[in-house]
Amino acid sequence: MTRFVTKEKLARLFDRLENLGIQVLFIGDSEGHRDVNVKYLTGHPEDAILFVDVQNRQTILIPWDYQLANEYAEADHIVNIMEHNGGIIPAAIETLKEIVDDNPKIGVSKEISYFYVRNIIDSLPNTEILFDPREIDAELDQLRSIKSPYEISLLKKSFKISNKLVEEIEGRMKTHTDIETEVDLSIFVENRMRKLGAFGAGFESLVASSARSWQIHTYPRADKLPMYRPGLALIDFGVNAAGFTSDVTLPFIMGPMNKKMKKIVETVMKVHDEAIEKLQDATFLHEVAENAVSTIEEAGFKMPHSLGHGIGLTVHDAPVLRKRPTHETLKKHWTKVPLEQGMVFTIEPGIYEKDVGGFRIENDVVITSKGPEMATNAHPIFIDL
Amino acid sequence: MTRFVTKEKLARLFDRLENLGIQVLFIGDSEGHRDVNVKYLTGHPEDAILFVDVQNRQTILIPWDYQLANEYAEADHIVNIMEHNGGIIPAAIETLKEIVDDNPKIGVSKEISYFYVRNIIDSLPNTEILFDPREIDAELDQLRSIKSPYEISLLKKSFKISNKLVEEIEGRMKTHTDIETEVDLSIFVENRMRKLGAFGAGFESLVASSARSWQIHTYPRADKLPMYRPGLALIDFGVNAAGFTSDVTLPFIMGPMNKKMKKIVETVMKVHDEAIEKLQDATFLHEVAENAVSTIEEAGFKMPHSLGHGIGLTVHDAPVLRKRPTHETLKKHWTKVPLEQGMVFTIEPGIYEKDVGGFRIENDVVITSKGPEMATNAHPIFIDL
Numbered sequence: 001m002t003r004f005v006t007k008e009k010l011a012r013l014f015d016r017l018e019n020l021g022i023q024v025l026f027i028g029d030s031e032g033h034r035d036v037n038v039k040y041l042t043g044h045p046e047d048a049i050l051f052v053d054v055q056n057r058q059t060i061l062i063p064w065d066y067q068l069a070n071e072y073a074e075a076d077h078i079v080n081i082m083e084h085n086g087g088i089i090p091a092a093i094e095t096l097k098e099i100v101d102d103n104p105k106i107g108v109s110k111e112i113s114y115f116y117v118r119n120i121i122d123s124l125p126n127t128e129i130l131f132d133p134r135e136i137d138a139e140l141d142q143l144r145s146i147k148s149p150y151e152i153s154l155l156k157k158s159f160k161i162s163n164k165l166v167e168e169i170e171g172r173m174k175t176h177t178d179i180e181t182e183v184d185l186s187i188f189v190e191n192r193m194r195k196l197g198a199f200g201a202g203f204e205s206l207v208a209s210s211a212r213s214w215q216i217h218t219y220p221r222a223d224k225l226p227m228y229r230p231g232l233a234l235i236d237f238g239v240n241a242a243g244f245t246s247d248v249t250l251p252f253i254m255g256p257m258n259k260k261m262k263k264i265v266e267t268v269m270k271v272h273d274e275a276i277e278k279l280q281d282a283t284f285l286h287e288v289a290e291n292a293v294s295t296i297e298e299a300g301f302k303m304p305h306s307l308g309h310g311i312g313l314t315v316h317d318a319p320v321l322r323k324r325p326t327h328e329t330l331k332k333h334w335t336k337v338p339l340e341q342g343m344v345f346t347i348e349p350g351i352y353e354k355d356v357g358g359f360r361i362e363n364d365v366v367i368t369s370k371g372p373e374m375a376t377n378a379h380p381i382f383i384d385l
Numbered sequence: 386m387t388r389f390v391t392k393e394k395l396a397r398l399f400d401r402l403e404n405l406g407i408q409v410l411f412i413g414d415s416e417g418h419r420d421v422n423v424k425y426l427t428g429h430p431e432d433a434i435l436f437v438d439v440q441n442r443q444t445i446l447i448p449w450d451y452q453l454a455n456e457y458a459e460a461d462h463i464v465n466i467m468e469h470n471g472g473i474i475p476a477a478i479e480t481l482k483e484i485v486d487d488n489p490k491i492g493v494s495k496e497i498s499y500f501y502v503r504n505i506i507d508s509l510p511n512t513e514i515l516f517d518p519r520e521i522d523a524e525l526d527q528l529r530s531i532k533s534p535y536e537i538s539l540l541k542k543s544f545k546i547s548n549k550l551v552e553e554i555e556g557r558m559k560t561h562t563d564i565e566t567e568v569d570l571s572i573f574v575e576n577r578m579r580k581l582g583a584f585g586a587g588f589e590s591l592v593a594s595s596a597r598s599w600q601i602h603t604y605p606r607a608d609k610l611p612m613y614r615p616g617l618a619l620i621d622f623g624v625n626a627a628g629f630t631s632d633v634t635l636p637f638i639m640g641p642m643n644k645k646m647k648k649i650v651e652t653v654m655k656v657h658d659e660a661i662e663k664l665q666d667a668t669f670l671h672e673v674a675e676n677a678v679s680t681i682e683e684a685g686f687k688m689p690h691s692l693g694h695g696i697g698l699t700v701h702d703a704p705v706l707r708k709r710p711t712h713e714t715l716k717k718h719w720t721k722v723p724l725e726q727g728m729v730f731t732i733e734p735g736i737y738e739k740d741v742g743g744f745r746i747e748n749d750v751v752i753t754s755k756g757p758e759m760a761t762n763a764h765p766i767f768i769d770l
Binding site: 031032033034035045046047064065066067068072081082084085086087089090093108110111112113114115116117118119122123131133183187191194199200214215216217219220221222302303304305316325326327328329330332352354 | 470
């Protein structure tokens with residue numbers, strides 16, 4: 001494993017951070033606080049603090065598993081926390097003291113843990129914390145959003161297995177073969193993707209029978225509920241073929257639909273198709289999302305989540321397809337994101353009504369020089385009961 | 386689903402927070418920042434902000450999925466974010482403004498996202514953020530650490546299935562049945578636990594063949610590497626039978642051991658047995674951990690992780706069995722934790738050497754009125770090649 005960021009992109013990151021007056025960018029990934037930037041910028045899989053040391057133009061990784069980092073990570077320095085009493089925070093603070101001056105300007109990304117920030121301030125009281133999502137996070141997100149041809153080739157392996165699975169799921173569900181409950185479908189998909197050559201699941205598959213498809217993200221992810229009951233059901237799964245994950249939702253229409261179900265299904269499919277269409281000529285991503293929200297609201301419904309999100313090393317990667325925020329505090333940290341070649345994201349409109357059920361369809365789209373390219377083949381599947 | 390905290394415990398939490406001068410405790414659980422306290426205090430599974438409103442002695446939940454919360458959560462108020470433009474942060478800020486005065490004192494737990502803190506301060510500039518892990522986090526941890534008889538009964542269901550799995554894994558591995566690779570073993574365990582009645586895996590099983598057992602947490606969790614190779618191997622798995630997870634590591638000794646392997650295995654087993662012994666009369670948890678560290682260091686090794694951790698609604702629950710910190714910044718936030726009846730935690734010493742391999746054994750222990758009770762039966766398994 002090596003880092004996914006290219007040399008050119010890393011150089012650009014150093015330049016941008018320097019322009020912002022940042023001496024060191026502090027990035028932390030831990031069990032409670034996942035931050036994919038560690039993996040993207042170094043290749044190290046998880047559980048580490050990373051310093052992008054702008055002044056000295058170097059990266060310093062402070063991993064929980066030093067031996068693992070030596071095997072996998074690409075960084076200018078790797079710190080052994082066992083030489084700092086086994087503590088990742090002490091090791092980070094001591095390293096930081098060596099590389100900054102008396103008035104450090106430390107940049108942080110949006111989702112950093114407050115505990116890290118407090119530890120920095122407690123140990124280096126003259127520190128200025130530079131928090132600026134419109135600059136720092138927007139830059140990191142943009143680097144990750146635009147996939148390199150190599151990253152797209154890895155994603156394509158996941159799409160291929162996903163599409164095979166869509167066919168197989170459709171076949172089994174239509175013929176009532178082997179699958180009785182949500183758990184059965186989940187086990188089938190997660191085992192089968194490995195047999196088809198995947199590394200593993202990109203995330204735990206979500207299976208909702210009609211009894212609970214009104215849940216946006218099913219909890220538990222799959223339960224012992226029967227699949228063959230009238231109404232709306234779905235499976236949301238991701239294939240991680242070679243480090244990069246796909247994300248697909250396949251809706252099932254179990255038996256005949258009533259009027260309200262029909263309206264939900266038609267509205268969601270309209271939003272899906274309009275979004276793909278809109279990607280032909282949109283300038284900014286929020287425009288595509290705003291169009292989707294309007295169509296849903298005109299039909300008398302609400303969509304309780306974004307229209308889509310990037311996929312990559314993690315299932316919820318940058319960019320996000322969401323309407324412009326209206327609330328003051330969010331507006332302050334928000335910035336427009338242009339639609340660009342190399343982006344790979346989901347389009348996943350959904351409507352969820354407690355008394356009727358939920359319907360979501362989700363496909364992955366690659367933005368090529370010729371426009372949007374559908375990478376997956378999710379479609380509504382009609383099941384006779 | 387309802388909350389796991391008892392009425393008495395919740396009353397105690399309000400009292401303690403009041404004594405600390407906290408008006409509202411702000412707890413957030415999101416995809417990037419898991420905080421089990423939301424689930425513990427309300428029963429709501431995930432993705433929500435929770436206010437423990439001390440002044441008004443009420444709990445207010447701001448969930449991402451409002452319909453799910455109405456079904457599952459126990460809170461005095463549940464806010465519908467769709468009435469706040471679908472934004473969880475705007476909904477939280479507006480709710481906060483309604484319940485606090487002009488100089489709010491907002492308590493935060495250690496692992497809160499810095500983004501939340503910045504949004505609070507930006508929107509309510511006179512806010513005083515009360516961050517005090519020795520009081521706030523220690524109190525929450527203590528509530529969760531001491532399991533009720535009901536919680537222990539749920540854990541016992543997980544132990545039962547885990548112990549059955551240990552027998553079955555031992556049987557299959559010794560007879561070379563069906564399992565060739567790490568992935569095979571992982572799939573076997575995760576499917577089999579569901580067949581034995583579990584809700585699902587408590588976490589993705591970690592399987593390390595001898596080629597990479599030196600990794601503390603294998604990445605990927607299971608790979609296509611062959612299991613039947615000489616050296617040290619292991620599987621680390623958790624069973625979630627009814628919401629609460631077990632956590633067990635089963636080490637395999639594949640073929641004959643060389644001198645260094647023998648020393649590693651003997652040292653780890655000695656530390657394991659000593660720790661159980663020490664739990665008979667220890668006063669504080671760090672004493673047990675410090676004894677383990679001494680034994681390992683006397684043998685010339687290092688242990689790159691804690692001796693153990695609580696288990697419960699999440700696999701890494703409170704308390705943690707770790708030696709006293711020596712670094713200033715960590716000492717400031719640390720507090721002694723007494724060994725108490727009702728605690729349920731792992732004992733999991735391990736040593737990892739790049740050239741030899743890794744060896745970890747992990748069992749779960751329940752602290753009863755009569756002392757420590759071994760709840761699981763992990764033991765070294767010797768495999769002929």
